[in-house]
Amino acid sequence: MRGGLLLLLLTQAASASAPTGNCGGNITVEEPGYLTSAGYPITYPPSQRCAWAITASEPGQRILVNFNQHFYLEDRGCKYDHVEVYNGGDELSPLLGRFCGNVAPSPIVSGGNRLLIKFVSDNETQEAGFSLRYEALQKGPECSRNFTAPRGVIQTPGFPEHYPSNLDCTFVIFAPEASEIAVEFDSFDVEPDAKPPPPPGALCRHDQLEIWDGFPAVGHHIGRYCGQTSPGRVISHTGILSMTLITDSSIAGGGFSANYTIHSRGASPSARLDQ
Ligand SMILES: [Ca+2]
Ligand SMILES: [Ca+2]
Known part of the structure; x- marks a missing residue:
């Protein structure tokens, strides 16, 4: 004290x-x-x-x-x-x-x-x-969700309409132990950082999606994304994959839509190819 x-x-x-x-x-x-x-x-x-x-x-x-x-x-x-x-x-x-x-x-x-x-x-x-x-x-609409099904879709609120302002969403996918989580972004449009400062790398000062292999801010940081730079395909090896979406008070993009699948590591290689 x-x-x-x-x-x-x-x-x-x-x-x-x-x-x-x-x-x-x-x-x-x-x-x-x-x-x-x-x-x-x-x-x-x-x-x-x-x-x-x-x-x-x-x-x-x-x-x-x-x-x-x-x-x-x-x-x-x-x-x-x-x-x-x-x-x-x-x-x-x-x-x-x-x-x-x-x-x-x-x-x-x-x-x-x-x-x-x-x-x-x-x-x-x-x-x-x-x-x-x-x-x-500001506190926007409630939007956080946990996902436990073997496969599913994660989207910005209201997708494919523009997402709301003042969002603070956390999405967490939980897989059984010894599983791999694969997330594939089909669509990605989040307000860009229009005047990125000289050092390269997305700062995403307005709206941003962050992804971790593990819990937010605790697990391995996979990346921070905005603009049209889609995360593409993202893999988690820890059995937990989390994303946080933060949006400011103005200018929204079209948002994102992503599919995820949980693959048991015990499955044979051919079974794992079966999406
Ligand atoms: Ca000094
Ligand atoms: Ca914005």
Whole structure:
């Protein structure tokens, strides 16, 4: 609890400044906003220790943060300067990532309605710092589903019509032990990230489908998809395959439709070819 108290003092000391204040604070997200390290985009001061506690205004909401691509913190393995993101309201919460160097982190979504951003710099070597945009994901229609049948179809809500805004769906396929799950996407159209920043790779800052071999955020990450880049054929070896679909408040695509089949590993090769 001492960590929480320290954080409380830290954030109270800074809360007199505006929500975009330069060294920590408590932010209740009524609408999207930005926070940046002091001195951004030129250089941050030495010896910073700042924590921003971001809380959605409604308990059912989640927090989405997108880092600006102009990101630079002293590298050196994040030992001296770093920004950390915790999945909760304080530093006792699970650490989602510790970042430094000049490659901005991918977008991050909280599990609950709180997220903590912590920034630390030591007393020498300062770089440009970071800026991030935060927003609360509104609660859309309920859309999560579990699948246990040997085969089935997974589609975006309302498919083939455009999917709704503010979705936060989790689809999980459960197979018996020692089975393989194969998912084949027949159709895929999710709002693209129209202005992808220079480093290659889909960031999918608006709408995104993520796929794991295992449970979401726990299993092996298979990929993050948007635009017309279909995941194609995806295989799970763990007996659990999960997908999360998150959509923002505007612009929808046609969605996706995928077939899945569960193959028992005990089956003979010829039987496994039989779809
Ligand atoms: Ca430093
Ligand atoms: Ca969208």
